[in-house]
Amino acid sequence: MANKKMVKACTRCQQRKKKCSGDLPCEYCNKIDQPQNCEYKTKVKSKTTKVTERYVTSLKNRIWELEAELTKSRVETTPDYDEGLSTSEMNPLLEPPHGMEFRPKSSGPKTSSQYLGMSACAQFLRKLKQTLADSRNGGLPVGAVTKGLVPNNIEFSLDRKYVENLAAECLPDIEDAKVLIDNAYRMIGADYMYIEARYFENTVKHVIYDEQVPHQPLELLAFTIELLRFFSYLALGSLFDRKNQDSKSLSLKFHRTAISLYGHLANMYDQAANASLVQSLLCIAYFSLSQNKTIFAFTTVGTAIRTMFALGYHKTTRSDRESRTFWLCFIYDRLLAVRFGFPLMIDEREINVPMFNEAEEAQTTRSLDMYHFAAQARLAMITTKVITMIYSKNSFSFLRNCYTVLKRLKSWFDILPDELKFDYNNIKTGLIRSTVNLHINYNYSIIITTRPVLLYLFNAILTRRDDKEKIFEQRQFDLMRILLESCIQAAEIQSGILTRLYHDGKMANSSFLDCHYIYSATIILVLAGYCQRLMKTNVIYLGDIESLFDAINNNLKILQIISEYNAAASNFNEQLTELIDMISSEEVMGVSSPDSTQKQSSVPFPRASLSPIAMPEDGSFDGREFDMKDVGFLDLSDVLNNMTSQSLAGTSVDEFFDTDFSRSYTDAQ
Structure with a gap:
C-alpha cells in the first residue's frame, strides 16, 4: 500500500466543509480526536467484459489440465486403473470453486490436495440440480436452483416476554451505551473486534432503543441476535471503563446477560447462525480471556469457528462484513493456538476467500481500520509458520526454520504502510492503540x-x-x-x-x-x-x-x-x-x-x-x-x-x- 495523499477530502471534512490535509488520518480528524474515523471514499469504475461461452469452456479445460498436473506431482504412487485421467477429470464434483482462491505458498513438502467439502449429499444434489439447470436454461447461477440450508417452515420457540424483560432490566441509558461502545472500540479497535460503520445509529439506536421488541418470529429472532451482540460489546466497554468505580461489576453483568441470551438462542441455533452471532461469540471469548477463563474462551472461539464453517464463510462471502467475520475467526484461532498450545482449527488450505482489501478493484474506502485489520491478518498467517516450523516436529533444520520465519516477519514489517509505523524511541501520545498493537504483536512473534x-x-x-x-x-x-x-x-x-x-x-x-x-x-x-x-x-x-x-x-x-x-x-x-x-x-x-x-x-x-x-x-x-x-x-x-x-x-x-x-x-x- 503506497503512502499517497488523496486528491479529495475525507468524508468527515466533506460533511463539515473543512479543508482537508489529505493525510490518513487528516489534520482535522486528529484535531477532534477521532483519527480512527478518518476515511476516504473512492469511485470504482465498472469493468464489464463480454466473453463467449467457448472461451469460458477453454479456460475451464485449461484449469482442469493444470489441476491434473498438480495432482500427479503431489501423489507419489497412484493406482493404475484410469491412467491418463486426473481426479478432477473423473469427478465433476471437484471443479474449481467459485471466487478467488487463497493458497499460501508452502515451504514444506507437498501435501494432499485441498478438500472442498463436496462429499456431502446436499452438495451432490446441488451439483445435480446445477447440471439440469445448465442443460435446460443455458446456465443459471447456483443460487437459482438451490435453497438455503434453513427450511422456511420453522416452529420458533423464542420467549418474547423473556427477551423484553431482559432488555428492560439490563439496557443502560442510550448516552452511556454510546460511551461504552466507543470505549470498547478504542481499546480493542480493528485488532479483535469489528463494528461496522454507523453501527450505533443504524442498529443500536434504531433497532434496540427506538423500536419495541418485535412480535413476529423472524423479526424477534433478528432482534435477539443483535441484542446479544450489543451486550457483548457493552461488557467489553465496561471492562475498560476507568472512570466508573462500578465498571467491574457492570461488565460482569453485561457478560452474564450475553451468555444468558446465547443460551436462549441455543434451542434454535440453526436459524440463529449469522455473522452477528459469530462476532458475539468472539467478543464473549475476549472477555473470558480477561477473566482468566482460558478453556471457556477456547471452546467459545471454537463454536464461533464451527458456526463460520457452517455458514460457508471460508468458501465464499457476500459482503465485506462476512469476509471480515471469517478473518476475525482466523486471527482468534492463531491467537489462542500460539499462546496456549491449542491445536489449530482453521487449515489455510481450505480458505477460499480473500481479505477484504486484497482485490484492488473492489476497494471503495481507504482507512486506518482497513490497514490495521489487514496487517493483523497477515501477521496471523506468519503465526501459522511459527507453529508448524518452530513448535512442530519436522525434517527441516531448526536454524533454517528460524531464518524462514524471521524473513517472513521482516517482509511483513517492510510492507507496512507508513501510517502504521512509528519510532520506538519516540512513541507519540496521539497514536491509535491498534497501531501500537501491531508492533507489540510483531515483537511477540520474534x-x-x-x-x-x-x-x-x-x-x-x-x-x-x-x-x-x-x-x-x-x-x-x-x-x-x-x-x-x-x-x-x-x-x-x-x-x-x-x-x-x-x-x-x-x-x-x-x-x-x-x-x-x-x-x-x-x-x-x-x-x-x-x-x-x-x-x-x-x-x-x-x-x-x-x-x-x-x-x-x-x-x-x-x-x-x-x-x-x-x-x-x-x-x-x-x-x-x-x-x-x-x-x-x-x-x-x-x-x-x-x-x-x-x-x-x-x-x-x-x-x-x-x-x-x-x-x-x-x-x-x-x-x-x-x-x-x-x-x-x-x-x-x-x-x-x-x-x-x-x-x-x-x-x-x-x-x-x-x-x-x-x-x-x-x-x-
Whole structure:
C-alpha cells in the first residue's frame, strides 16, 4: 500500500466543509480526536467484459489440465486403473470453486490436495440440480436452483416476554451505551473486534432503543441476535471503563446477560447462525480471556469457528462484513493456538476467500481500520509458520526454520504502510492503540520464534556444571547468538512500549493480552539476565545488565499494580514470582564459579513481591522514569544477513544444534 495523499477530502471534512490535509488520518480528524474515523471514499469504475461461452469452456479445460498436473506431482504412487485421467477429470464434483482462491505458498513438502467439502449429499444434489439447470436454461447461477440450508417452515420457540424483560432490566441509558461502545472500540479497535460503520445509529439506536421488541418470529429472532451482540460489546466497554468505580461489576453483568441470551438462542441455533452471532461469540471469548477463563474462551472461539464453517464463510462471502467475520475467526484461532498450545482449527488450505482489501478493484474506502485489520491478518498467517516450523516436529533444520520465519516477519514489517509505523524511541501520545498493537504483536512473534534457543542455552548451563568443561565452541555460540540477540532485543522493545503505554494511561489494564505480553517479555529478560551472569567467556547481552534488571523490575511492578483487578495478571505475577525464586535459590545460583572471567553484576537478581505497590503521581517507578533511549530499534536485516553468512545448510554446527536442541527442548516441555 503506497503512502499517497488523496486528491479529495475525507468524508468527515466533506460533511463539515473543512479543508482537508489529505493525510490518513487528516489534520482535522486528529484535531477532534477521532483519527480512527478518518476515511476516504473512492469511485470504482465498472469493468464489464463480454466473453463467449467457448472461451469460458477453454479456460475451464485449461484449469482442469493444470489441476491434473498438480495432482500427479503431489501423489507419489497412484493406482493404475484410469491412467491418463486426473481426479478432477473423473469427478465433476471437484471443479474449481467459485471466487478467488487463497493458497499460501508452502515451504514444506507437498501435501494432499485441498478438500472442498463436496462429499456431502446436499452438495451432490446441488451439483445435480446445477447440471439440469445448465442443460435446460443455458446456465443459471447456483443460487437459482438451490435453497438455503434453513427450511422456511420453522416452529420458533423464542420467549418474547423473556427477551423484553431482559432488555428492560439490563439496557443502560442510550448516552452511556454510546460511551461504552466507543470505549470498547478504542481499546480493542480493528485488532479483535469489528463494528461496522454507523453501527450505533443504524442498529443500536434504531433497532434496540427506538423500536419495541418485535412480535413476529423472524423479526424477534433478528432482534435477539443483535441484542446479544450489543451486550457483548457493552461488557467489553465496561471492562475498560476507568472512570466508573462500578465498571467491574457492570461488565460482569453485561457478560452474564450475553451468555444468558446465547443460551436462549441455543434451542434454535440453526436459524440463529449469522455473522452477528459469530462476532458475539468472539467478543464473549475476549472477555473470558480477561477473566482468566482460558478453556471457556477456547471452546467459545471454537463454536464461533464451527458456526463460520457452517455458514460457508471460508468458501465464499457476500459482503465485506462476512469476509471480515471469517478473518476475525482466523486471527482468534492463531491467537489462542500460539499462546496456549491449542491445536489449530482453521487449515489455510481450505480458505477460499480473500481479505477484504486484497482485490484492488473492489476497494471503495481507504482507512486506518482497513490497514490495521489487514496487517493483523497477515501477521496471523506468519503465526501459522511459527507453529508448524518452530513448535512442530519436522525434517527441516531448526536454524533454517528460524531464518524462514524471521524473513517472513521482516517482509511483513517492510510492507507496512507508513501510517502504521512509528519510532520506538519516540512513541507519540496521539497514536491509535491498534497501531501500537501491531508492533507489540510483531515483537511477540520474534520472541516466540527465537526463545527456544534461549531455553537451549539455559539447559546447557544447568546440565554442564563442570567449570573446566567448555559449554560451546566459539563458532557454535556465534551462530546461536544471532537468534539470542533478536529474542532479547525484542523483549526489551516490548517492555519499553508497554511501560510507555502504562505511563500514558493507554494500557488495557483489564485485558488479558497486555499483561500476557508483559509476562512473555519478562520471562525472556529474566532468563537472559541469569544466563549472562553465569556465562564465563561469552556475552549474550550487549547492553548494561543493570538496565536489563531495571526493565524486569518495571515489568513486575506493572503486573503487581494491575493484579488488583486483573485475574490474568495476578496469575502471571505468581508464575514469575515462582520462577525468580527458583532462579535466585542457592542451589541454582551455585552453578556460577568464583573464578569466572565474566564480570558479575553487583545488582541482586530481581525478586518479585505480591505486596501492593503504590504508583507515584509523576508516573515513575521509585522516582525514576523509564528511559526509552535505552531501547534500540530491532532491525532484522542484520540478523538475516548474519544467519545467511553462517552457511546454514549442511554444516556440522547446524547438525549439532538441531540434534542437541531437539532432545533438550523436548525434555524441558
